[in-house]
Amino acid sequence: MRIKFNSDLKTLLSASAIIAVLIPLSIISVAVFFILTNIMRQEIMSKNQALAHSVSGKIEMYLNAPLNALQQLQYVLGKSKSNSDDMIYSSLESVIKSHPYFSEIMLIDHSGKIKNRYPHNKEYIGLDMSGQKFYLEPKKHKDIYWSPVSISLTADYPTSYISLPYQHGLIVGHLNLLALRDIGERIKVGNGGYAIITDQTGTVISHKDFRFVNEQFSFNYPELAQMSKKIGTFEYDFIGTPYLISAALIPQNMWAVLILRHAKEAFAPVNKLIILMSAGFIIVILLMSFISLVAARRLSLPLTKLKDSTKKVASGDYHASLQTADFDSYSEVMELSLQFNEMIEAIKNREDALNFAKFSIDNAYEAMFWFDSQGKCLNANISASRLLGWSKDELLKKSICEIDIYSSKKSFHQSYNKLRELG
Numbered sequence: 001m002r003i004k005f006n007s008d009l010k011t012l013l014s015a016s017a018i019i020a021v022l023i024p025l026s027i028i029s030v031a032v033f034f035i036l037t038n039i040m041r042q043e044i045m046s047k048n049q050a051l052a053h054s055v056s057g058k059i060e061m062y063l064n065a066p067l068n069a070l071q072q073l074q075y076v077l078g079k080s081k082s083n084s085d086d087m088i089y090s091s092l093e094s095v096i097k098s099h100p101y102f103s104e105i106m107l108i109d110h111s112g113k114i115k116n117r118y119p120h121n122k123e124y125i126g127l128d129m130s131g132q133k134f135y136l137e138p139k140k141h142k143d144i145y146w147s148p149v150s151i152s153l154t155a156d157y158p159t160s161y162i163s164l165p166y167q168h169g170l171i172v173g174h175l176n177l178l179a180l181r182d183i184g185e186r187i188k189v190g191n192g193g194y195a196i197i198t199d200q201t202g203t204v205i206s207h208k209d210f211r212f213v214n215e216q217f218s219f220n221y222p223e224l225a226q227m228s229k230k231i232g233t234f235e236y237d238f239i240g241t242p243y244l245i246s247a248a249l250i251p252q253n254m255w256a257v258l259i260l261r262h263a264k265e266a267f268a269p270v271n272k273l274i275i276l277m278s279a280g281f282i283i284v285i286l287l288m289s290f291i292s293l294v295a296a297r298r299l300s301l302p303l304t305k306l307k308d309s310t311k312k313v314a315s316g317d318y319h320a321s322l323q324t325a326d327f328d329s330y331s332e333v334m335e336l337s338l339q340f341n342e343m344i345e346a347i348k349n350r351e352d353a354l355n356f357a358k359f360s361i362d363n364a365y366e367a368m369f370w371f372d373s374q375g376k377c378l379n380a381n382i383s384a385s386r387l388l389g390w391s392k393d394e395l396l397k398k399s400i401c402e403i404d405i406y407s408s409k410k411s412f413h414q415s416y417n418k419l420r421e422l423g
Helices: 009-079 085-098 133-141 178-186 222-227 268-314 331-362 382-388 409-422
Strands: 102-108 114-118 158-166 169-176 194-198 204-206 232-238 241-250 255-262 369-371 377-380
Touching: 009 085, 009 102, 009 158, 009 169, 009 178, 009 194, 009 232, 009 241, 009 255, 009 268, 085 102, 085 114, 133 158, 133 169, 158 178, 178 194, 178 204, 268 331
Parallel strands: none
Antiparallel strands: 102 114, 102 169, 158 169, 194 204, 194 255, 232 241, 241 255, 369 377
16 A cells, blocks of 8 residues: 655755744744834934923023023012112113013012013003912912913014012013024924924914914813823824824923924834845745755755655666765765665565576476465466466465365374474
């Protein structure tokens, strides 16, 4: 019976080699892929966060100047022995002229009424400001207060009030924030990215599209509003576009700087790495497949020739010896081919000897028979057929009891057993 295998040696060797390489290579590639992409993502996010901190630092420096000016005025008014209207007015004028980002400075007494103002306008003197937040908050907390940003009624730019207590009430500076718009416009974040500055309520102070500022746009996206309250870098789908957003806070007033960059552009190096690694992985797999197929063919080709030669030998063709030039791929295969040729020569010599012996027996003068252990005739020579008058085929159908009338099964078995004992 011939046994049929599902796959040949070449396929098995090729598949085994590919799998042996593919499994560890896949594990290593996946590990390296996740490590490298994570490192690159973290680096990209860190750079975006660093830009947010850089912008917040510039704004902090910008806001420190008016704050320092008011604190210096606070010190002067608190230490001065002469607090005449002329001295106060002169001090306010000096601050305004040396710090043009102030549109006005007011002094409010403890009752909440405007006591002095620069630029001077007598209509403002005595106005009650006790209901305004820029009066209530610093009185309540005894600390500096930055009001939420609003658009000036007299000019088209964002403004904010800075209030700080002093000996006779409050100093309130009306700050022109137009310069912050220029800061936002100068920030270039790749192609299409931009910076947003918001106040503590989420209202936009600076945006590449100034309409957001003029319309007092306030973020109504809960996640984005939450981002503007803390430091960090996030991925967020903002107005239908995936963005990488980094947030940094300005410590004086908890305003926020948001750096928005298109996620696709930001992570383009990561995507490029993914493509390169995927292409490299495919190339390695193809290369290993080719090497495996070549190695498998180099091994399986001589074995295929050996199989064909074995079939020829089995059919009696003893000239099917192997050419050693076809078996020089591996030393073991070469040795196998030499031993196979030796085996063919040995089988040929033995068959020649058997054929000679068979010829001698078939043509011997004496009748010769071969019987099995049960007395059935297995073979007989020509002289046996001639002696008994039966053909060889007829003899092969008979037992010893039919050929020899003096023999019985019992006597045959006794003789057979004795022969086995004596040898």
